[in-house]
Amino acid sequence: MAGLDELIEETGAHDCVECGKCTSVCPVARINPKFAPRLIVLRVLEGVSDSLSKDKDIWSCITCEMCNDMCPYEVNYSGFILGLRTRAIKAGNLPDCSQSGAVHTYQRLMTSGVKQNRLKWVTPEMKIKERGDVFYFTGCAVHLGALFSDKAGELKNTPANYVRILNAAGIEPVVSNDEVCCGHDLLWAGDEDSMLKLMDKNVEVIRKSGAKTVVFSCPECLRTFEIDYQDFLGDFDFELVHMSEFLLDLIDKGKLSFDSNGGKITYHDSCRLGRHLGIYDPPRDLISALGMELIEMQNNKEKAGCCGVNAFANCGEVSQKLQLDRLLEATATGADEMLTFCPKCVIHFNCLLKSPKLPVPHEKVKILVREFGNVLAEHLQKKGDR
Amino acid sequence: MTEQYEPRIIAFCCNWCSYAAADLAGTSRLQYPPNIRIIKVMCTGRIDPVFVLQAFKHGADGVLVAGCHPRGCFYVHGNEKTAYRMEFLQDIMPMIGLEPKRLRLEWIAGSEPDKFARICREMVEDLKKLGPSPVRGGIF
Numbered sequence A: 001m002a003g004l005d006e007l008i009e010e011t012g013a014h015d016c017v018e019c020g021k022c023t024s025v026c027p028v029a030r031i032n033p034k035f036a037p038r039l040i041v042l043r044v045l046e047g048v049s050d051s052l053s054k055d056k057d058i059w060s061c062i063t064c065e066m067c068n069d070m071c072p073y074e075v076n077y078s079g080f081i082l083g084l085r086t087r088a089i090k091a092g093n094l095p096d097c098s099q100s101g102a103v104h105t106y107q108r109l110m111t112s113g114v115k116q117n118r119l120k121w122v123t124p125e126m127k128i129k130e131r132g133d134v135f136y137f138t139g140c141a142v143h144l145g146a147l148f149s150d151k152a153g154e155l156k157n158t159p160a161n162y163v164r165i166l167n168a169a170g171i172e173p174v175v176s177n178d179e180v181c182c183g184h185d186l187l188w189a190g191d192e193d194s195m196l197k198l199m200d201k202n203v204e205v206i207r208k209s210g211a212k213t214v215v216f217s218c219p220e221c222l223r224t225f226e227i228d229y230q231d232f233l234g235d236f237d238f239e240l241v242h243m244s245e246f247l248l249d250l251i252d253k254g255k256l257s258f259d260s261n262g263g264k265i266t267y268h269d270s271c272r273l274g275r276h277l278g279i280y281d282p283p284r285d286l287i288s289a290l291g292m293e294l295i296e297m298q299n300n301k302e303k304a305g306c307c308g309v310n311a312f313a314n315c316g317e318v319s320q321k322l323q324l325d326r327l328l329e330a331t332a333t334g335a336d337e338m339l340t341f342c343p344k345c346v347i348h349f350n351c352l353l354k355s356p357k358l359p360v361p362h363e364k365v366k367i368l369v370r371e372f373g374n375v376l377a378e379h380l381q382k383k384g385d386r
Numbered sequence B: 001m002t003e004q005y006e007p008r009i010i011a012f013c014c015n016w017c018s019y020a021a022a023d024l025a026g027t028s029r030l031q032y033p034p035n036i037r038i039i040k041v042m043c044t045g046r047i048d049p050v051f052v053l054q055a056f057k058h059g060a061d062g063v064l065v066a067g068c069h070p071r072g073c074f075y076v077h078g079n080e081k082t083a084y085r086m087e088f089l090q091d092i093m094p095m096i097g098l099e100p101k102r103l104r105l106e107w108i109a110g111s112e113p114d115k116f117a118r119i120c121r122e123m124v125e126d127l128k129k130l131g132p133s134p135v136r137g138g139i140f
């Protein structure tokens, strides 16, 4: 791994003029006054000798990229934090993982190349292929739905629902039993080595399928392919598309339609899909295509609040306050449901919503937080109905 | 492979019932195979799902979780929580390539040393049929 100097160079951290704009927008700093992104840069730039091995603040950042958007000198702050993390765990500075690291442990087990039984959810009427033009990268929604069945069990249906939607549009996607976790969580928890192993497997599986387009419903998987994999491997010769864009295209071509009886929806921009990848409009257009009314929260798009946790690390008081803020904002819209593509956001918000420790009365946060595809599938128009 | 495959089993036993049963099995000189390595916990409720996953990650072929019978937990609800946790673990195991049979949950009272010995024998048999864990070498 390259040294710190290189990281500082690559992420433009030495351009930092210590203006403190990052700290002023940072949601963590708003709640925890001891945390300041500017100071982390400063400590590293000044070469404070033990900052890498001792500085716990590099794990407190929720990698939401609010600061990236704000910095006048375009410091790639989240990239800088990511680089610090991979170096920090080598120096023995570890994150505090939620669920004692159960999620990371099953993800690491996937690096072993064990034959999986990943497609339990595929039913006979679903049309999927082993080779073909369109590969649907399902991500870990089913695993997470099992692990968090009390909070977000609905996630178990997510990949099945997207396959049904794609089938309805006449698309038979490749869905692979040999796909593994994209490595997003391990990477952001500093374990680059495991992520690289997973990356090699995934890229091999996609190459073998002959796919020209890979569609992702999970924003984290897409971010990891688009930014992190391509950072290591150079540009792919297959196209990476988010499900929202892919489905909109099918709607435009008249191959897919939805029908709902109206209803009010608000949309949560997950930081991966929004600030990290800049995909803001397609999910909103999909809501219109559903025939539902979209009511925006006060903070949306670039300014959207965060679910408070990244990579299942360092969930705590700050995370809870951020979740509560967002849920209050969502409730204030008067919508019945808040949709998002990110399964992690669904878990983190529901974790607070369903917690006995919810700090406000339940009526104050009357909102359902659901994964987008599960709602889409409920309003799918079958070919015969059209 | 020249050496014969002998399953390695990690058994998490609660202090009040199942560990007592294992102890009594020993003092009563009941025969059971030596493939079991016992880890004593105060209550099965202490068994974080990650313990089970970690045991597999470090190369165990099987994991036994043993505690007090329903309603008999010394900490009231510990074993109910464990039952729920084992359920979702068994749900997730096949997806990552581990046969759910490798994980077994049993209620063994302190007065049931023969049950403890029988379950150990059965598990060793089952795991011999199943073969070594696909991650036997461990992942570090």
Ligand code: SF4
Pocket (backbone or CB within 6 Å): A022, A025, A026, A027, A028, A029, A037, A060, A061, A062, A063, A064, A065, A066, A067, A068, A077, A078
């Ligand atoms: S990425 Fe988000 S949490 Fe981290 S320093 Fe920037 S604004 Fe703060």
Ligand code: SF4
Pocket (backbone or CB within 6 Å): A015, A016, A017, A018, A019, A020, A021, A022, A023, A037, A038, A041, A070, A071, A072, A073, A074, A075, A077
């Ligand atoms: S906003 Fe950019 S230039 Fe200003 S303190 Fe933060 S990192 Fe430095």
Ligand code: FES
Pocket (backbone or CB within 6 Å): B014, B015, B016, B017, B018, B042, B043, B044, B045, B067, B068, B072, B073, B074, B075, B076, B078, B079
């Ligand atoms: S004390 Fe035995 S299971 Fe709780």
